Amino acid sequence: MKWKGRRGSRNIEDRRRMGGGKAQLGGVGLLAVVVIGYFLGVDVTPLLQGGGGLGGEGGGEITQADEQEAEFVSVTLADTEEVWAELFRNQVGEVYDPVTLVLYKGVTQSPCGGASGATGPFYCPGDRKVYLDTAFFTTMARQLGASGDFAAAYVVAHEVAHHVQNELGVLGQANAIRAQVSEAESNDISVRIELQADCYSGIWAREAQARFGTLERGDIAEAMNAARQIGDDTLQRNAGRVPMPHTFTHGTSAQRQDWFLRGYESGDMRSCDTFSARQL
Template sequence: MKWQGRRGSRNIEDRRRGGGAAAGIGGIGLLLVLAIGYFAGIDVTPLLEGQGGLSGGTQQELTEADRQAGDFVSVTLADTEQVWAKVFSEQVDGPYSPVTLVLYKGVTQSACGGASGATGPFYCPGDRKIYLDTAFFTTMQRQLGAHGDFAAAYVVAHEVAHHVQDELGILGEANRIRAQVSEAESNAISVRIELQADCYSGIWAREAAETLGSVEPGDLDEALNAARQIGDDTLQRNAGRVPMPHTFTHGSSAQRQSWFARGYETGDMRACDTFGTDRL
């Protein structure tokens, strides 16, 4: 992905010089717990607290890797702003309002509650912000086998896609229904939310290739591999569990790849209607 030296976004809120760091579980063990916790839909914060906790209030120096990751996210976010402004002007009756992305290191607070490595990257409708600890990119590469900068960009694009859903009123309505149904039904709706976000991510990738010229050979393979590695069935299997579809919250590997590819191939938001189909 061609990103070095390109324009960054002004909608970055960088909190990385303050806040806490996860302690207790060391190195690879911590990354594995966080990855499994996030993608299996399990809050592993109590496990971290039991190992020494999520400490707060420490000032942290940014490493060169931190700075580079922050620059990368800023450029990727700027790309999403340009892409969705264009897509909205062509396909939506109304302008696109860019999302703010919060970079943090360790722990921070959001309108949706505490954010930590245990929660993973997420979009909070309460304050309309994305929360991202760039250490998650390390988790993707070392523990999930999702390598490459375009795989990391896919994660950013996916969370921006949730903001797009919020802009369109889709996310609020889906979450309203989820609060009124059984856990299994709520999970099924969550899968449709996530697969639509994957499809929107595919639209972003198509526009990044055609309009921005930032996509290089192999980039799409990186995104599709990331989608496969973070499918619910693959994560459950890698955690030593038998995949249980009724517990899925993000969709299977095949579904995630398929909907990303659909967005990329069509570039049409109407093709991303996961709520209007019986075949996911």
């Protein structure tokens, strides 16, 4: 992916040098820690002691690698801003309000609960921000087998896609329904939310190449590999468990790859309507 020396985004909230303290986890945040820790093989026991507080200091020394990753995220975010501004104008007939991305190191807080390396990147509708510790890119490469700069860009684009869903009103409606149905039905809706975000990520990849010529040989393969490695069935299998479809919340590896490709090949937001799809 060609990104060095290109324009970065101004919508970055850098908390990497902020002092830490205790980031308290609510129910959703606590669940995220347990689930991500379970799938990634992270020992979350220390994080769950003390009544749900997430101990440890945020901030710390910012290395050269940290700065390069932050620059990479900023450029990727800037690309999403331009792409989605045009897509909203041409396909939705509305103005796109860009998301703010919070960079942190260690731990931080959000209206959706505490954020740490154990929770992984996430979008919080409460403040309409994406939270990302760039150390997660190392986790992707070393623990998940999803290396490469475009694999990391796919993760950023996926979280931005949740903001796109929020802008369109889809995310709020889906989550409202999830709160009123059974756990199995809620999980099914969650899968459809995530697969639509994968599809939107594919659209972003297509448009980024068309507008900026940033893709290099092997980049789409990196994104497809990342989608495969973070499929629910693959994560559960790699954790030594038998895949249990009724517990899936993000979709299988095949589904995530398929919906990413749908977006990439079509470039049309209408092709990403996972909620009307009879078969995912």
